[in-house]
Amino acid sequence: MNWQLIARKDFIDTANQRSTRVLLSLVAMATLLAGYIYPLTVSEEAATTTATFSTYAVGWLTTLVPLVGVLLGYASVVSERESGSLLLKLSLPISREDVLVGKYVSRTGLLTATIVGSLAIAGWLVVYPFGTLDLLPFVGFVVLTALFGAIWTGIGMAVSLLVSTKRRALVLGVTVFFLLVIVWDTVVNALALALEGLGITDGELPDPLQFVVGLEPGRLFRRITEGFVDPNATVDGAWYLSEWIALVLFVVWLVGPLGLAYLRFSGVDLS
Amino acid sequence: MNAIDATKVSKQYSSTTALDRVDLTVEEGETFGFLGPNGAGKSTFINILLDFAKPSDGQVEIFGADCQRNGVEARERVGVLPEGYSVIERLTGRQHIEYAIRSKDAHGTNPLDILDRVGIRDAADRKASGYSKGMAQRLVLGMALVGEPDLLLLDEPSTGLDPNGAAEMRQILREENERGATIFFSSHILEQVEAVCDRVGILQNGELVAVDTIEGLRESMGGGTKLVLTLDELHDSMLTEIEGIDGVETVASLGDSTIEVTCTNDAKMDIVVALHEAGIEVMNFKTEEASLEDMFIEYTGSRGR
Numbered sequence: 001m002n003w004q005l006i007a008r009k010d011f012i013d014t015a016n017q018r019s020t021r022v023l024l025s026l027v028a029m030a031t032l033l034a035g036y037i038y039p040l041t042v043s044e045e046a047a048t049t050t051a052t053f054s055t056y057a058v059g060w061l062t063t064l065v066p067l068v069g070v071l072l073g074y075a076s077v078v079s080e081r082e083s084g085s086l087l088l089k090l091s092l093p094i095s096r097e098d099v100l101v102g103k104y105v106s107r108t109g110l111l112t113a114t115i116v117g118s119l120a121i122a123g124w125l126v127v128y129p130f131g132t133l134d135l136l137p138f139v140g141f142v143v144l145t146a147l148f149g150a151i152w153t154g155i156g157m158a159v160s161l162l163v164s165t166k167r168r169a170l171v172l173g174v175t176v177f178f179l180l181v182i183v184w185d186t187v188v189n190a191l192a193l194a195l196e197g198l199g200i201t202d203g204e205l206p207d208p209l210q211f212v213v214g215l216e217p218g219r220l221f222r223r224i225t226e227g228f229v230d231p232n233a234t235v236d237g238a239w240y241l242s243e244w245i246a247l248v249l250f251v252v253w254l255v256g257p258l259g260l261a262y263l264r265f266s267g268v269d270l271s
Numbered sequence: 272m273n274a275i276d277a278t279k280v281s282k283q284y285s286s287t288t289a290l291d292r293v294d295l296t297v298e299e300g301e302t303f304g305f306l307g308p309n310g311a312g313k314s315t316f317i318n319i320l321l322d323f324a325k326p327s328d329g330q331v332e333i334f335g336a337d338c339q340r341n342g343v344e345a346r347e348r349v350g351v352l353p354e355g356y357s358v359i360e361r362l363t364g365r366q367h368i369e370y371a372i373r374s375k376d377a378h379g380t381n382p383l384d385i386l387d388r389v390g391i392r393d394a395a396d397r398k399a400s401g402y403s404k405g406m407a408q409r410l411v412l413g414m415a416l417v418g419e420p421d422l423l424l425l426d427e428p429s430t431g432l433d434p435n436g437a438a439e440m441r442q443i444l445r446e447e448n449e450r451g452a453t454i455f456f457s458s459h460i461l462e463q464v465e466a467v468c469d470r471v472g473i474l475q476n477g478e479l480v481a482v483d484t485i486e487g488l489r490e491s492m493g494g495g496t497k498l499v500l501t502l503d504e505l506h507d508s509m510l511t512e513i514e515g516i517d518g519v520e521t522v523a524s525l526g527d528s529t530i531e532v533t534c535t536n537d538a539k540m541d542i543v544v545a546l547h548e549a550g551i552e553v554m555n556f557k558t559e560e561a562s563l564e565d566m567f568i569e570y571t572g573s574r575g576r
Contacts, residue, residue, distance in 0.1 A: 002343075002374050009370070013361060084357035088411065091321060091351035092374040095343045271314075271323040271355055 002094045006102025007109075010076070014107060023068045024110065027061075027149075028118040034060040035122025039131060051134035053126045054141040054229040055222070057119075061145060062218035065115075066152040066181050072111060073156020074173035076103045077265075079166045087271060096266055104157055104258070111149040116142055137229045144229070148221045151253045158261035180216050188213045207238040217253045220246045272335050274299050274422045274453040275320065279329035282315050282477075289315040291477040292329065297455055299421070302448050304464035305457040307474035313457040314354050316474070317426045321346070321353060333422065347375065350415030350452075352408070354426035358399035364410050365395040368417060377418030389413040390439060404431030412440065416447070423447055425456035429463055441467050473570050480570050496539060498532040500546070501555035505530065509551060516545045528554075 014020050034057045041056070042048045077099060080086040089099065119142045127133045159173040188205075191213075195201040205213065214223060226233035227243025235243050275297035282290040290312045297303045307313050318324040320331055322342040331338045336345035359367060368382035386392040389409040394402065399410055408431050415423055423444070429437040444454050444467055458464050464471055465485060472482040481488060502509075505528035513530070514522045518538025523531045534542060539558060546553055 005370070005373050009359075009362075083360070084355050085359045087323060087353050088356040088359060088414075090323065091346070091353045091356070092371055092414070093343045093347040094374055098343075267325060269318075269324040271318045271353075 002092070003098040003102040003105065006089070006094065006099050007106045010103050010106040011109065014072070014110060020072065020110065023071055024114045027064060027068050027111070027114050030060050030064050031057065031115070031118035031122045032125065035119075035125035038126055048126055048131035049134045050123045050126050050131070050138035051141075052230055052232050053123070054137070054225050055233050057122070057141070057145075058222045058225050061148070062221060063181055065111075065145070065149050066155075066177055066218065069111065069149055069152025069154075070156040070159070070173045070177045072107045073153045074159050074169045075166050076107060076157050077160040078163060078169045081164060081270060082166055090270070097262070100157070100161070100258075100262055100265070104154065107157070108150045108153045111153055112146040115145050115149055119145060137231075141225060141229045144221065144224055147250065147254060148217065151217050151250070154254060154258040158257040161258075161261040161265040181218060184213070184216050207241060210237060211240050214241065214246070215249060217250070220250045220253070224250060272299065273297060273332075274301075274334060275303075275455060276332040276335075277316075277329070278331075280316065280319060280326050280331055281328040282312070282319065282324065283327040288477050290319075290326075293474075293477075293479050295472060295479060295482065297453060299453050300448075300451060301469045302444065302454040302467050303456075304468035304471040305455065305474065306459070306461065306464055306471050307457075308459055311474040312477040313474055314426055315477075317354070317424065317457060320424060321351060323353070348421040350417065350420035350423045352411050352415050352423075352425040352428050354430075356411065358402065358407055358410065360400060362399055363396050364391055364399050364402070367399055367410055368413055371414035371417040375418040380417055385413045385416055386410075388416065388443065390436075405433065405436055408432055409436070412443065416443070419450065420452060422453045422455065425454070427458060428456055429458065429460060437463060475570065496534060497559040498534060498539060498542065499525070499529065499557045499559065500532065500543075500553055501527075501529045502546075503552035503554055504528055512549060513542070513546065516542055518542065
């Protein structure tokens with residue numbers, strides 16, 4: 001297995017890119033800002049805990065983390081495929097799988113390190129001076145956020161495996177981001193309004209429909225956080241809307257897109 | 272065990288056949304030249320060996336390891352100079368060699384020794400992205416040499432090299448072969464193949480039209496021979512006269528009363544005798560064996576059509 005060789009080189013290259021630094025500092029700043037502002041939004045400061053902070057933080061992260069994940073991942077494989085250095089590496093005893101695993105580990109590693117580091121400081125900002133530390137739920141939340149980042153880096157890398165030019169990868173990656181993050185919310189809101197306007201619902205979508213719109217990774221992330229981490233929030237509705245099912249779907253997002261893209265990539269002609 | 276074992280390898284693109292049921296065995300220790308004009312399918316075959324491309328049918332093994340299913344295992348004993356690569360961004364020449372060393376667990380190899388051998392030691396600490404094509408070829412040949420591979424697989428290795436560089440490349444290939452490595456390389460430049468190869472395969476329109484030693488190829492072509500004759504004088508009428516002699520295939524004037532005659536090997540002396548009988552004085556006389564180039568044109572020209 002030579003994935004470590006790929007990972008080490010990719011980590012150094014990616015970490016040294018200005019674009020990576022900008023993207024990662026965006027995530028860090030948003031997280032820190034959330035940690036700074038959150039205590040100000042709670043009327044009784046003593047009630048702020050790192051556990052209740054989680055749901056608030058989700059709102060800050062569900063747009064930014066997907067964007068950063070996609071942008072971290074989209075060029076990973078395809079840029080080397082386009083230039084031809086991928087062929088040079090694959091001439092050595094390095095497999096396509098090594099390339100994928102190495103790059104995935106390196107790029108999710110960078111995003112995870114950023115998320116863990118900045119959430120740790122944000123947590124401290126929440127706790128200091130009046131809040132309380134709920135350690136275990138907060139650690140759980142950090143893990144969830146890191147997984148959320150890994151899902152989107154994985155989607156970005158899946159895009160990178162599916163196309164043969166960097167330009168197409170960028171277009172496809174940004175399209176996926178827009179559909180799942182920006183357009184999705186707009187459509188869901190419009191749908192809810194329309195159904196309410198027609199007098200079919202009272203503002204809440206019916207459970208089966210909620211399940212469908214809740215398939216989007218950001219909404220799963222929120223539901224899992226509300227169900228497992230935040231003591232003030234509850235998840236209700238049919239059994240298939242529970243946080244446990246959401247967790248399963250979260251894992252599907254984690255392995256699904258990248259797995260399917262790799263299946264295709266492993267059989268494609270590179271030259 | 273054979274170094275390369277290809278069984279009925281075909282590669283079909285949507286409308287064209289790049290390879291058509293190629294059967295090829297390269298034995299351990301030999302130097303095998305893979306010849307053919309551009310677009311004949313040489314690179315496609317090598318790309319299948321490297322698992323850059325999947326065969327539509329058939330299978331290839333390197334030292335018994337299936338190139339598609341066990342590609343990494345197959346490449347562990349192979350040094351490769353592929354086609355269409357680019358160097359790795361931000362790495363120096365030395366770091367490229369180190370990268371190859373790590374990937375092959377060939378610790379103990381000194382990168383500078385390798386760079387010295389391929390003649391770019393001076394550029395060891397420069398970024399390889401700034402190398403010329405010829406230097407990049409040398410560098411990747413160096414990467415291929417790492418770990419004393421049992422097979423060297425080179426796709427058009429002399430691309431970008433000047434004649435001097437090409438000669439150095441051939442010298443390295445000879446040394447590697449003497450060490451015990453099997454050499455398999457493709458080329459459309461014939462003299463290079465002729466200079467180092469034990470056997471050659473000629474690929475034409477995706478079909479392997481000949482596999483033989485160079486001598487064997489010569490014989491299979493009826494031992495075609497070229498005679499260069501310098502006569503005391505030369506008139507146009509004499510050309511037709513010579514053409515009429517038994518065994519003569521072509522006659523061409525090279526000017527200065529020198530003519531070039533191609534003929535079957537047995538007919539050489541008959542021609543000289545016949546010229547003498549016809550009263551034509553032969554001042555000088557030399558024979559040339561048909562070069563690989565002649566054979567190559569014979570194969571790819573006449574059979575390809």
